[in-house]
Amino acid sequence: MAATIKDIAKLAHVSIATVSRILSDRTESHTEETIARVRKAAKELAYQKNTAAIELVTKKSNVVAVIVSATPTNFSNQIIDGIQKKAAKHHLAVIILYAGENNTELQRKALQTVAERSVMGILLLAINLSPANLKFLTKSTIPFVFLALSFQDKTIPFIASDDFQIAYQATNFLISKGHRKIGLAAADFHISYTGYRRLAGYQKAMQEHQLQLVPDWVQDGNYSYQSGRRAIQAYMKNTQVTAVIANSDLAAMGVANQALDFGLSIPNDLSIISIDGTDFCTMFRPQLTSMTQSFYEMGSQGIDCLLNRKLSTAAQRFTAVSIQERESVKNI
Structure with missing residues (x-):
């Protein structure tokens, strides 16, 4: 039978939470001796990390779901880069799901896939959800933020340009x-x-x-x-x-x-x-x-919103825009 974090905790004489933090490289609050003992126990037991099992025990997920659409524009990579780099700083994993272009069926499949799994939150990149799919999302218990898309409805959280x-x-x-x-x-x-x-x-x-x-x-x-x-x-x-x-x-x-x-x-x-x-x-x-x-900043702030969980009142933020003068405008 495969070793679990419970087995490691028992062998290293520490709590399950301590094992979880150390194996997730969140070692700031632990001594070098404790870190070494936990890692030695994991090695002796030939432990292979099982994320699902850890989340089941700790009741927490470190996975962020990103739902992307097939937009005819080209800025999504910058947003995803901001998401990935901020997520990595907080030891979060990122999964990406595809929702097509204005495809209500693919939107619903992506939302259902996320709802059936343990995720800490959802970031939606420039997706215009159908009314039925937006209702499905807002009725879920999963925190979410729209990126690069603003709403007149003050209850929907978003980070976008004005x-x-x-x-x-x-x-x-x-x-x-x-x-x-x-x-x-x-x-x-x-x-x-x-x-x-x-x-x-x-x-x-x-x-x-x-x-x-x-x-x-x-x-x-x-x-x-x-x-x-x-x-x-x-x-x-x-x-x-x-x-x-x-x-x-x-x-x-x-x-x-x-x-x-x-x-x-x-x-x-x-x-x-x-x-x-x-x-x-x-x-x-x-x-x-x-x-x-500021597409990169939208992605980075999206992770911040999910981490802060300040979504009881919808977080609606506008990121900065600037004029970059190059060669395509003439003074007449």
Whole structure:
């Protein structure tokens, strides 16, 4: 029969909790002699760590479940990096589950998989859950936090950028560069809360400067490369904007490449500012000026929220955004 932490505790003359902490490398409160005795006992018993058994005894889990979606954007890796590094500092394990793109069935399967296992909490990356799946999640007893997605509902915990401020600041930046005909492209402005807030920020900045709001300047999309291309096609048919706010880096690349196909020069004929600010901005030519979001920090703070368990009143935090000026915006 395989050795257990109870066997090690008995052989080393310490408590089960002490064995659990030492074997999990949480040794700060123990003497070198105790640590050596526990590790020697584990070696003598040929102990193989059984996480499930430890959690059963201690009634605690050190596993964080991360549910990801197939978004047409590219920032998830930065968030996961922030999660993994903060989790490692606290000796937490991370499991990742896939929920597809707006796929209610895969969402439910991911949530059920987590609910049937011992996890300390759930982090959901930019996932728009269906109403039924959101209800399933909120009725569970597992702490959770949405990342890179905000909510109007004050009871839902999230860590995200302020989408109103993103679009408001981007629009004001372009206005400060002399632009008056500004397009807003490639987001679901009339479907999601994210798109709704960005549209509101754009409209507010334009109105404050008494600039005309032309319906054709707002082109819906799904944050993808292709929706960026479609936006510039629409602009060329209906109206000639001098600058475009693209709602993801991939969408900005789509706008730029389609503009180049039409014979336009970036930024001489068309200025572009991208929302996200991932590595794609510096890999593209010309390098894309961006509203850069703190994706790594979202992931890191997500772990902090689960560790602090301050979720009785929903934790709703906005992380910093900044303008990174590169090569795609011209002063006119």
